[in-house]
Amino acid sequence: MKRINSNDIAKLAGVSRSTVSRVVNGYPNVPEETRKKVMKVIKEHRYYPLLSGQLLTGKSTKTLGLFWVGTAGIAHDSLTSSYFMHIVDAAARRDYLVLACVLDNISEKHNINYVRKIFMEGRIDAGIFVGTSNTEPLVDELVGFDKIVGLFDYYHENEDVPNRISVNFDRHSGEKTIDYLYGLGHRKIAIIDGDLSRLSCIHRHESYMRGMIKHSLPLQNKWLTYGGIVKQRGYEAAKKMLSACMDDLPTAICANNDGVAFGVYQACAELGLRIPEDISVVGADGHESGRHISPTLTTFSFDFKEMFTSLVDRVIDTIEHKENVPQSVFIESQLVEGGSCRRIDS
């Protein structure tokens, strides 16, 4: 059985294809009676215009591409996958669909071509990247091709172009973390950095340093290390660092994010260190599971829903040629006190 097209509808309703199109698109210059007659036939035959035909005459796809980069360890993390829902929800509220694409490695030639193709073949009105490092030639290329690109945790100073939209973590949550621990009396603070190819990890690192210097706290190599952004990496880093300085332990650890903090928990458990009695731990993100772990995690929490909604809304505003769309937005963290930090009396 052949699909019914606007021609068939026109014949059945005794009008021209032009009129069918006018009715379908709700144009005003159609008398009520004609509209009803045509609508009746349309409903009866469940006619829906083919998108490909409409696209060819200039209609937009009302679709956002979502490029999820770095599956390994990131995308399969439960927090990360909940991001996805926020994006789809935010898009739906603006009547946009989301075309999803998970890429393990965005530097691979095959994947680069794949992304390019999706942008160029007219499937999407714009694309959002999540999980890239802060330098990505492909992103620059697409921006250069006037494609609208939305970026999560990706920002370059002085590269303001209207078709590059980003949402980012604030630049000073590290400093806030140090301030907080300092306020509790901590002076011997260890830092487990994240993956320094990511903007947020760079900012957090820098602002940890700023905080330490501000309070004239000792920066000791043995208390500084890298832990990536997932639990396993955090565990390995903490285990190694702590094992190497059992004779002079820090009183607190700043973990680049909650995932890393959970790894610190595991390392402490194995080394017989109690949290917070022997050592305090602070995370960043506000992961839900931080509230179920024991002791509950003190962390600097970000409103991811707000972050993704802001990004999606501004990307769509750009697609729809709204004026003065803010190009980059930085979101502030909020301290959530759990049971993982103790006050030190000095």
Next chain:
Amino acid sequence: MKRINSNDIAKLAGVSRSTVSRVVNGYPNVPEETRKKVMKVIKEHRYYPLLSGQLLTGKSTKTLGLFWVGTAGIAHDSLTSSYFMHIVDAAARRDYLVLACVLDNISEKHNINYVRKIFMEGRIDAGIFVGTSNTEPLVDELVGFDKIVGLFDYYHENEDVPNRISVNFDRHSGEKTIDYLYGLGHRKIAIIDGDLSRLSCIHRHESYMRGMIKHSLPLQNKWLTYGGIVKQRGYEAAKKMLSACMDDLPTAICANNDGVAFGVYQACAELGLRIPEDISVVGADGHESGRHISPTLTTFSFDFKEMFTSLVDRVIDTIEHKENVPQSVFIESQLVEGGSCRRIDS
């Protein structure tokens, strides 16, 4: 700057549009020299054929619709959102993209029309539904319209049509749960059922009953209740049930799934009941967080990755007119023993 089309490429390369098309689609009847000449121009100008043009001549979209039903409490659950990754991964392995759509309520007229439209306007080759109840007029309608529909946890006996593909939980995991507890010496077993509009919950309920009867165990109203499929519902159900029978507690609780089991943990904690000393708990799903909670959860685990991969592969096989595609598949659960059950000496 106007987009470059096949006509422009043809002129630049000194050939016809037909030849450009032949090169783009990799047809064999083009001499190597011509191919090279054309490809050079294509690369230089980063020409990609517009999908909408190709679609009009019969090409398929290579896109799967994903309809995520019942956001509230389901889609924002972290386990559930990881399902999404499995679907996108499985589709990508077959070179398909996924168009995602989250719907809070699939009975609402507006949403029904939205889904219909996506199917009818030629955006997707097939659609997958996750989270529906086991009776959904819209699904039947789409199947009736010869649309290819993939279904998770949705199956009707004797309704075999080649364009309705499903993957389901086995029909007897409830019985296996009872067998397991019986084997540990439990005789007083409580059951917290799920949402009985869902196929898996019905099957689990039935097979709990089967197991209880097989072992001649007492079916007591006070030990039977409904808990939905998320933690909060499980908590409420367990709290109410246990509070009402503190004078005659069951020795074990079968929770419809892991989410409900976590709710049981919370209820037990509040009532001062220790797991497994005072009461044993068994879940179903194999949720990762069951391994992080204390005590670790004994559960009947399903391989969700396998489930979704099977579903996606068979849906795509159907799109591509493969022969003898199995229409419905039931996946077996696997016992994962944690620390939430104890042996009862009798």
Next chain:
DNA sequence: CTGAAAGCGCTTACAG
């Protein structure tokens, strides 16, 4: 091996 022509399903000026 290759090009001219027709056609896919729609919308949009244009003319009346």
Next chain:
DNA sequence: CTGAAAGCGCTTACAG
């Protein structure tokens, strides 16, 4: 208010 015609970007027989 409404229809005939042109056009969007592609591919596919068809003819040579």
